[in-house]
Amino acid sequence: MFTHFKSDSLRNLVIAFGSLFNNIYIKRYESSGAEKESMRIPLAYGNKEKYLRRIDEGGSITNEDGTVVQMTLPRMSFEIQNVEYDTSRKRNTMQKLTSQYSGDDSKLHTTYAEVPYTVNFNLYIMSKFMADGLQIIEQILPYFTPEFTVTINPTSLAQTKMDIPLILNSIDNEEEWEGDYDTRRSLTWTLSFSAKSYIYGRIANNERIKRVMATLFDGGVPAGTTSAAATMVDIGVTGPSGASSDVSNYSPLITLRNWGSTAGNIDINGDIIT
Secondary structure (H helix, E strand, C coil): CCCCCCCCHHHHHHHHHHHCCCCCEEEEECCCCCEEEEEECCEEECCHHHHHHHHHHCCCEECCCCCEECCCCCEEEEEEEEEEECHHHCCCCCCEEEEECCCCCCEEEEEECCEEEEEEEEEEEEECCHHHHHHHHHCCHHHCCCEEEEEECCCCCCCCCEEEEEEEEEEEEEEECCCCCCCCCEEEEEEEEEEEEEECCCCEEEECCCEEEEEEEECCCCCCCCCEEEEEEEEEEECCCCCCCCHHHCEEEEEEEEECCCCCCECCCCCECC
16 A cells, blocks of 8 residues: 655645746835846745844855855745645545556556645745835735636646646734844745645556457357357457557457357357357
8 A cells, every 4th residue: 555656746836836936026226216236036945944043143155265155135935834635625536547658558647536635835035125025025916816826737647737726825024123233134924825736646557458348148048058158249449559649540349259169259158269
């Protein structure tokens, strides 16, 4: 049961969430209104406490010339807060999903139905100036009303993409300014999100069904027996082999085998006579 597998369901969701906020800029202006500078806000995965501690401890990076470099603000980070099972989106557990095996059309990827989980994220915005923090917030909030939908490939099995609703639950602001006037100011905005996502189980590789045989039994054939095989419907397909094959490239083969004693017929037990 608990064998190793790797579906990347959560990893792909984390990447999709982070990619929403990795291209945010702020601009600063002169008193005349002319643009002074444009800055892209760095984004990383991690807890805000790690970055706030680096700010409190001062510079932690030393250049080759001995200059101590302090971490700059503004910046953003995000993390998974918790993962919760969502009973309202549960599907039939025994339902199977399939997709074509890459490189071999005779095989299929199969897995059971996806399991619904709500993944809660926190996005942290840390800035030194209120104006910078407000600029970043204003570039995010208009897209969440309070829901924004992202489209992802949740796992390598899925050939079609899946829409994942991202819901903005709350926005909190915290200002840390303790000590004397030399203490560095830090403003932290916390945006809480819920992603209505799914997690997939182990993906198995199975052979594609290309032939089906159904034997029909008729009582009283032959005389003296209570039941015997009377007819077999033998259905198969023919077509090319290889990754480029499509359903339209296959042709059905239907063979009707009757009870008898010659080659190609079936015997009393339903076995093909050779």
